[in-house]
Amino acid sequence: MSKIYIQDVTLRDGMHAIRHQYGKEKILEIAIALDKAGVDAIEISHGDGLAGGSFNYGFGKHTDWDWLEGVSEQLHHAKLTTLILPGIATIRDLKKARDLGVESVRVATHCTEADISPQHIAAAKELGMDVGGFLMMAHMNNPSDLAAQAKIMEDAGADCVYVTDSAGALLMDGVADRIKAFKDTLDDSTEVGIHCHHNLSLGVANTIVAMQHGANRLDASLAGMGAGAGNCPLEVLVAVLNKMEVTHNSDLYQLMDIADDVIRPLQTRPVRVDRETLSLGYAGVYSSFLLHSEQAAKKYGLDTRSILNELGKRKMVGGQEDMIVDVALDMLANKRP
Amino acid sequence: MKTKVAIIGSGNIGTDLMIKIIRLSESLEMAVFVGIDPASDGLARARKMGVTTCHTGVDGLIKMNEWEDIKIVFDATSARAHLYNWEKIKAFPDKKMIDLTPAAVGPYLVPPVNFLDNMDVSNVNMVTCGGQATIPIVAAVNRVAKVHYGEIVASIASKSAGPGTRANIDEFTETTAQAIEKVGGAERGKAIIVLNPAEPPLVMRDTVFTLSEQGDREAIRNSIHKMVEEVQKYVPGYELHQEVQFDDIPESEPVFIEGLGLRHGLKTSVLLKVKGAGHYLPEYAGNLDIMTSAARATAERLIDENY
Numbered sequence: 001m002s003k004i005y006i007q008d009v010t011l012r013d014g015m016h017a018i019r020h021q022y023g024k025e026k027i028l029e030i031a032i033a034l035d036k037a038g039v040d041a042i043e044i045s046h047g048d049g050l051a052g053g054s055f056n057y058g059f060g061k062h063t064d065w066d067w068l069e070g071v072s073e074q075l076h077h078a079k080l081t082t083l084i085l086p087g088i089a090t091i092r093d094l095k096k097a098r099d100l101g102v103e104s105v106r107v108a109t110h111c112t113e114a115d116i117s118p119q120h121i122a123a124a125k126e127l128g129m130d131v132g133g134f135l136m137m138a139h140m141n142n143p144s145d146l147a148a149q150a151k152i153m154e155d156a157g158a159d160c161v162y163v164t165d166s167a168g169a170l171l172m173d174g175v176a177d178r179i180k181a182f183k184d185t186l187d188d189s190t191e192v193g194i195h196c197h198h199n200l201s202l203g204v205a206n207t208i209v210a211m212q213h214g215a216n217r218l219d220a221s222l223a224g225m226g227a228g229a230g231n232c233p234l235e236v237l238v239a240v241l242n243k244m245e246v247t248h249n250s251d252l253y254q255l256m257d258i259a260d261d262v263i264r265p266l267q268t269r270p271v272r273v274d275r276e277t278l279s280l281g282y283a284g285v286y287s288s289f290l291l292h293s294e295q296a297a298k299k300y301g302l303d304t305r306s307i308l309n310e311l312g313k314r315k316m317v318g319g320q321e322d323m324i325v326d327v328a329l330d331m332l333a334n335k336r337p
Numbered sequence: 338m339k340t341k342v343a344i345i346g347s348g349n350i351g352t353d354l355m356i357k358i359i360r361l362s363e364s365l366e367m368a369v370f371v372g373i374d375p376a377s378d379g380l381a382r383a384r385k386m387g388v389t390t391c392h393t394g395v396d397g398l399i400k401m402n403e404w405e406d407i408k409i410v411f412d413a414t415s416a417r418a419h420l421y422n423w424e425k426i427k428a429f430p431d432k433k434m435i436d437l438t439p440a441a442v443g444p445y446l447v448p449p450v451n452f453l454d455n456m457d458v459s460n461v462n463m464v465t466c467g468g469q470a471t472i473p474i475v476a477a478v479n480r481v482a483k484v485h486y487g488e489i490v491a492s493i494a495s496k497s498a499g500p501g502t503r504a505n506i507d508e509f510t511e512t513t514a515q516a517i518e519k520v521g522g523a524e525r526g527k528a529i530i531v532l533n534p535a536e537p538p539l540v541m542r543d544t545v546f547t548l549s550e551q552g553d554r555e556a557i558r559n560s561i562h563k564m565v566e567e568v569q570k571y572v573p574g575y576e577l578h579q580e581v582q583f584d585d586i587p588e589s590e591p592v593f594i595e596g597l598g599l600r601h602g603l604k605t606s607v608l609l610k611v612k613g614a615g616h617y618l619p620e621y622a623g624n625l626d627i628m629t630s631a632a633r634a635t636a637e638r639l640i641d642e643n644y
Contacts, residue, residue, distance in 0.1 A: 054546075056529060059592040063595045086506045090511055116503050119505070316533070317532075322492075322546075326608050
């Protein structure tokens with residue numbers, strides 16, 4: 001099996017947990033600490049990828065360019081990485097990130113729409129970047145069709161393709177079947193990755209199951225800092241890998257300290273499994289909808305869970321945050337006598 | 338007497354436009370339908386509807402006997418093909434070109450917003466489906482309260498996005514964002530497109546967010562309602578799905594907008610639904626309908642004004 005490669009997403013997925021409000025200094029401080037602790041890659045951008053700052057997803061405290069600037073020079077081991085969603089950001093944005101020292105990028109699409117990614121994947125390869133294909137909401141596509149989508153990304157030049165459980169809705173068998181389908185479909189030289197959300201408390205378990213079936217790129221974040229109930233918590237993952245005697249580069253105690261001393265105090269809304277975040281996993285809803293749905297529930301006097309359930313029923317996909325207010329207004333209209 | 342038109346491009350857009358012209362137009366006559374693949378579904382459909390076809394592209398078209406009488410040419414190919422087609426057609430100063438590709442050689446045209454500024458131009462561009470659906474709303478806010486920032490989210494059914502759209506998704510985001518500024522009047526524009534594969538396919542949704550100076554909310558609301566009625570004249574399935582929503586962005590809690598810095602003011606949210614007429618693709622494909630309807634409306638007005 002390829003070497004275990006741990007990518008931290010605290011500074012990208014973690015953006016969702018604090019409405020994209022990391023300060024520039026905080027980003028640098030955390031990136032330096034993660035590098036020292038030995039993680040292999042550090043992803044930085046707005047939670048919805050480059051150029052995600054918007055009314056729809058929330059404006060960031062800074063632009064992606066401000067967050068990224070000056071980070072790569074401070075990293076000794078870890079690769080600086082970022083995320084791009086075709087339909088939100090463009091190749092022009094990708095080039096800007098490359099100029100700021102970003103070496104690796106993940107190109108993300110909904111799990112059935114990989115054919116909007118080849119242009120961006122090819123452009124990233126031309127820029128000399130390492131490229132991951134990121135198939136979001138992976139629970140909404142069956143293993144063989146998902147693998148066919150992964151193949152589109154591989155054909156376009158992706159070095160790695162991820163099973164991305166954006167809704168934290170997959171159970172362990174669901175992860176295993178999808179990773180197996182990837183391994184059966186993709187070339188041996190293409191790596192396979194896993195990105196989990198902890199909404200059903202399976203973040204670590206699902207990551208390990210994926211690894212046991214051949215995934216070698218593992219996503220995690222400090223104290224789980226990420227959308228919904230967060231991602232696979234990095235320090236816990238590393239503790240488990242240590243107990244399994246799996247070789248990796250990260251230092252458990254340093255990660256524990258950053259998680260508790262630096263990250264947890266930043267969490268204005270606790271990142272944990274509670275009735276709202278559990279509902280995301282249970283209803284199969286995009287984890288980033290959480291804070292937007294809580295805000296809409298508050299504004300219109302509705303229950304967050306009901307909004308999330310309705311979004312699930314309507315089969316909304318990642319990026320359709322505008323439909324949260326639409327659902328809330330429909331619910332409000334139905335409540336009126 | 339009807340004015341003769343040609344359509345180049347036998348994909349979803351070209352075929353839908355052809356059906357609209359045949360079924361609905363009182364002033365346009367479908368003279369030639371042009372493709373490059375004799376086996377394409379669009380050309381077969383045209384032949385079945387009794388339309389003269391040409392499968393050798395623009396080069397074939399300009400050699401046809403019908404060419405002389407054609408006054409308007411619609412281009413529903415791709416940005417790259419449009420550059421080639423326009424090179425050939427601009428040699429004929431009596432023909433006008435309505436460009437439905439993202440090439441944007443000519444100025445952007447959104448019928449209820451800036452038709453009068455562009456009626457003498459020989460090549461106009463129809464922006465994008467998302468642009469046609471949302472820019473009228475940005476302009477409706479801007480005519481009441483100055484718009485600092487206009488953002489649109491277009492959600493379309495996966496089945497309604499053809500291979501051309503998918504392979505060139507940046508063209509959508511970039512072209513739409515530019516037109517939000519140039520036509521909508523926003524100081525800065527942003528466009529987002531989302532494809533949703535749900536079955537049965539979901540009808541096209543478009544959401545417009547603007548950040549403007551504080552203005553009379555009732556006046557903004559009325560302006561938006563009036564604009565929706567204007568669009569409905571040529572896209573019957575266009576509707577305001579929810580009442581206009583307002584939020585105050587106070588000076589004490591401004592938003593940080595790339596390219597503009599910290600801004601405050603009035604946030605207006607407009608949730609639209611665009612149901613297609615179901616001519617070539619089913620009703621969910623409002624994206625197709627609004628594009629072809631805008632092109633048809635543009636051609637009909639050009640005829641009213643010029644001939």
